[in-house]
Amino acid sequence: MKMQGAKMVVEALKREGVEVIFGFPGGTIMPFFDFLHREEIRMVLNRHEQGAVHAADGYARATGRVGVCVATSGPGATNLVTGIATANMDSVPIVLITGQVPVAMIGNDAFQEADIIGISRPITKHSYLVRNVGDIPRIMKEAFHIARTGRPGPVLIDLPKDVSVAVGDFTYPERVSIRGYNPVVHDNSQQIKMTMELVRSSKRPLIYAGGGVIISEASGELTALARKMGIPVTLTLMGLGAFPGTDPLFLGMLGMHGTIAANQAVCECDLMIAIGARFDDRVTGRLSEFAPKAKVVHIDIDPASISKNVVVDIPIIGDAREILQEMLNFAEPLPIDSWREELMELKRKNPLTYHQDSAVIKPQYVVEKIYEVTGGEAIITTEVGQNQMWAAHYFRYDRPRTFLSSGGLGTMGYGFPAAIGAQVAFPDRIVFDIAGDGSIQMKIQELATAVINDLPVNIAILNNGYLGMVRQWQELFFEKAYAFSCLLQRPSCPRHCNNPNDECPPYVPDFVKLAEAYGAMGIRVEHPEDVEGAVREAIGSPKTVILEFLVAREENVYPIVPAGAAINEIMIG
Amino acid sequence: MDYTLSVLVENHPGVLAKISGLLSGRGFNIRSIAAGETEDSTVTRIVMVMEGDDRIIDQVKKQLTRLVDVIRITDLTDTPSVDRELALVKVSIAISRRVEVFQIVDVFRGKVVDIAHNSLVVEVTGATDKVEALIEMLKPFGIKEIVRTGKISIARGETVTEKGGENRA
Numbered sequence: 001m002k003m004q005g006a007k008m009v010v011e012a013l014k015r016e017g018v019e020v021i022f023g024f025p026g027g028t029i030m031p032f033f034d035f036l037h038r039e040e041i042r043m044v045l046n047r048h049e050q051g052a053v054h055a056a057d058g059y060a061r062a063t064g065r066v067g068v069c070v071a072t073s074g075p076g077a078t079n080l081v082t083g084i085a086t087a088n089m090d091s092v093p094i095v096l097i098t099g100q101v102p103v104a105m106i107g108n109d110a111f112q113e114a115d116i117i118g119i120s121r122p123i124t125k126h127s128y129l130v131r132n133v134g135d136i137p138r139i140m141k142e143a144f145h146i147a148r149t150g151r152p153g154p155v156l157i158d159l160p161k162d163v164s165v166a167v168g169d170f171t172y173p174e175r176v177s178i179r180g181y182n183p184v185v186h187d188n189s190q191q192i193k194m195t196m197e198l199v200r201s202s203k204r205p206l207i208y209a210g211g212g213v214i215i216s217e218a219s220g221e222l223t224a225l226a227r228k229m230g231i232p233v234t235l236t237l238m239g240l241g242a243f244p245g246t247d248p249l250f251l252g253m254l255g256m257h258g259t260i261a262a263n264q265a266v267c268e269c270d271l272m273i274a275i276g277a278r279f280d281d282r283v284t285g286r287l288s289e290f291a292p293k294a295k296v297v298h299i300d301i302d303p304a305s306i307s308k309n310v311v312v313d314i315p316i317i318g319d320a321r322e323i324l325q326e327m328l329n330f331a332e333p334l335p336i337d338s339w340r341e342e343l344m345e346l347k348r349k350n351p352l353t354y355h356q357d358s359a360v361i362k363p364q365y366v367v368e369k370i371y372e373v374t375g376g377e378a379i380i381t382t383e384v385g386q387n388q389m390w391a392a393h394y395f396r397y398d399r400p401r402t403f404l405s406s407g408g409l410g411t412m413g414y415g416f417p418a419a420i421g422a423q424v425a426f427p428d429r430i431v432f433d434i435a436g437d438g439s440i441q442m443k444i445q446e447l448a449t450a451v452i453n454d455l456p457v458n459i460a461i462l463n464n465g466y467l468g469m470v471r472q473w474q475e476l477f478f479e480k481a482y483a484f485s486c487l488l489q490r491p492s493c494p495r496h497c498n499n500p501n502d503e504c505p506p507y508v509p510d511f512v513k514l515a516e517a518y519g520a521m522g523i524r525v526e527h528p529e530d531v532e533g534a535v536r537e538a539i540g541s542p543k544t545v546i547l548e549f550l551v552a553r554e555e556n557v558y559p560i561v562p563a564g565a566a567i568n569e570i571m572i573g
Numbered sequence: 574m575d576y577t578l579s580v581l582v583e584n585h586p587g588v589l590a591k592i593s594g595l596l597s598g599r600g601f602n603i604r605s606i607a608a609g610e611t612e613d614s615t616v617t618r619i620v621m622v623m624e625g626d627d628r629i630i631d632q633v634k635k636q637l638t639r640l641v642d643v644i645r646i647t648d649l650t651d652t653p654s655v656d657r658e659l660a661l662v663k664v665s666i667a668i669s670r671r672v673e674v675f676q677i678v679d680v681f682r683g684k685v686v687d688i689a690h691n692s693l694v695v696e697v698t699g700a701t702d703k704v705e706a707l708i709e710m711l712k713p714f715g716i717k718e719i720v721r722t723g724k725i726s727i728a729r730g731e732t733v734t735e736k737g738g739e740n741r742a
Contacts, residue, residue: 121591122598126641129587146641180583180644304635307628 006031006164012140022052026072028099053083058418074112089408093152102162125153133168150183206269211238212276221324234262245396255283260350289566367394383439385469391434413442437463447518515546605723
């Protein structure tokens with residue numbers, strides 16, 4: 001069938017079963033939107049391209065499907081960059097379509113021209129500059145395939161305007177054939193046998209699992225394996241929800257803000273089974289002291305993740321779900337009661353803790369109340385910093401795809417648009433963005449997107465008036481010099497101030513008025529006894545809600561392992 | 574230590590940029606890189622010499638394997654192979670000493686391919702150490718400019734390069 005290039009793109013999106021697109025129009029991408037307009041596919045018009053790509057990312061993480069984001073050339077494309085890098089670091093499948101100036105003008109510094117292929121090269125899994133209209137069906141098919149298979153990631157298609165209006169023949173390919181891309185066809189039976197022998201002889205085994213378990217939909221298998229063999233489990237930030245947070249075998253998160261039980265288990269284990277995790281520096285601390293007594297088995301779909309940071313004894317390259325299924329065939333209960341009890345004792349003696357008095361709201365208390373009121377049945381997104389860590393600590397995630405957070409890149413401004421994406425996917429579920437007062441302002445204009453699309457997203461701002469994690473590091477590691485981390489500070493304030501008090505200038509903006517200006521609901525909560533009621537009110541409301549909690553200004557995230565320290569050199573406050 | 578990798582890639586625009594960008598972006602050190610079409614016009618071969626140790630080169634290979642446009646990577650470091658590079662060396666030289674240069678170039682089986690009043694251009698082909706040895710010998714005369722292609726390699730004997738070394742992807 002003959003049609004214009006832009007229509008081919010729309011047709012391909014239909015063939016791929018795309019139900020929603022997040023985007024923002026502009027000059028070179030107008031032909032695409034013109035055709036999209038005539039179809040039934042839902043389009044969410046974000047208020048900034050970064051919001052659109054984070055929303056597509058949140059949609060993808062919440063559903064496991066490929067998120068789609070469309071923007072124009074030049075500034076439209078460059079505004080995507082942070083979102084692409086965020087998705088790339090956390091292996092999130094998204095397809096991005098950008099307009100581009102006509103082929104003949106590429107390289108001429110044309111209006112709204114940017115070399116987005118070049119700019120995005122290190123932060124995409126793959127990218128295409130479409131030069132011939134006839135290539136569009138193949139490229140679209142390949143892009144979706146590459147985005148969702150293997151280690152997923154963002155794929156960008158740069159579509160010059162003349163190509164999108166050129167006419168060509170549309171035949172959508174049935175299958176993909178890319179000679180350089182054949183993710184994982186390995187026979188792992190030998191490695192799995194060796195692993196199970198190691199497991200049987202181990203006295204102190206530990207499972208360390210990450211986001212890969214969620215991506216491969218292997219949570220059920222992981223849970224079954226750990227429970228059957230009685231092996232304690234620790235999870236990375238990205239892995240939260242991959243194993244039930246309420247299971248007695250769960251030791252908590254490990255790493256920089258890991259629990260004492262989890263980090264101690266890493267130091268003492270004689271066998272570490274790493275599954276879909278990549279030994280990130282925020283997890284390992286000083287490498288030489290990470291799991292020093294352990295043999296390491298590493299299950300990962302990405303060969304490049306194996307032995308990148310920690311040398312691995314048994315590498316198993318493949319899909320976590322398939323491998324865990326095979327391991328389950330050999331699983332039997334292990335006689336490791338004393339190890340388990342040792343860890344349970346550690347867990348009992350060193351719970352995550354804070355002190356809530358009657359005067360000032362503690363941020364941890366807010367997260368705990370959201371957990372209680374929702375019965376754990378919410379999708380939580382986070383911004384980055386203290387809010388992210390408290391959301392990881394005080395909400396227990398029993399199911400995968402319920403904790404959406406920028407783990408690798410650490411993108412402030414991720415949480416709110418991601419919550420929009422999750423709410424679009426699941427209109428009937430409760431979605432909370434747990435935010436800081438600093439990071440929420442990075443993508444605050446998406447309030448319009450949420451309100452206009454009737455998305456009842458709840459934003460819980462833990463307002464301490466600081467860029468809290470920066471302030472915490474300044475307190476702990478920079479002699480309490482609060483350099484440019486106070487969001488109340490004005491030119492009239494002393495330049496060096498580490499003494500927040502009642503005389504401080506008022507906070508800007510007024511989040512309640514801001515919410516109201518956008519047509520959202522705004523609730524300010526100042527007293528601990530009002531927290532629970534406010535959370536209930538927000539959940540009960542069909543509106544987009546900003547809950548602003550005025551929390552203790554200098555509360556710290558504990559435990560913390562200083563950057564570069566060994567994982568068991570823990571500061572507990 | 575230097576490692577020689579022969580990489581077959583899709584002959585698409587921008588592929589070389591993808592590869593060199595990936596390597597520099599991750600802090601790997603490229604000594605030389607040479608690209609050219611193969612017997613199959615849809616495939617380009619890139620021969621690169623990388624500096625590092627076994628662990629670094631293992632990461633290089635793994636990272637390259639992740640690129641969709643990379644078809645195959647062969648490590649020729651420990652494989653019998655014919656290695657060549659071409660160098661053009663412009664030497665500044667007084668007429669009175671030209672003969673000495675001709676003699677040296679002759680020993681290395683090089684050629685003088687251009688002569689001006691006070692300079693000449695030497696062409697030499699060979700393994701990297703031979704090329705470097707000649708350059709060393711020419712230094713006392715005064716080298717004005719050096720242009721080198723970087724090393725290209727092909728497996729010895731009847732086996733094709735992709736079957737000769739350690740392969741990936």
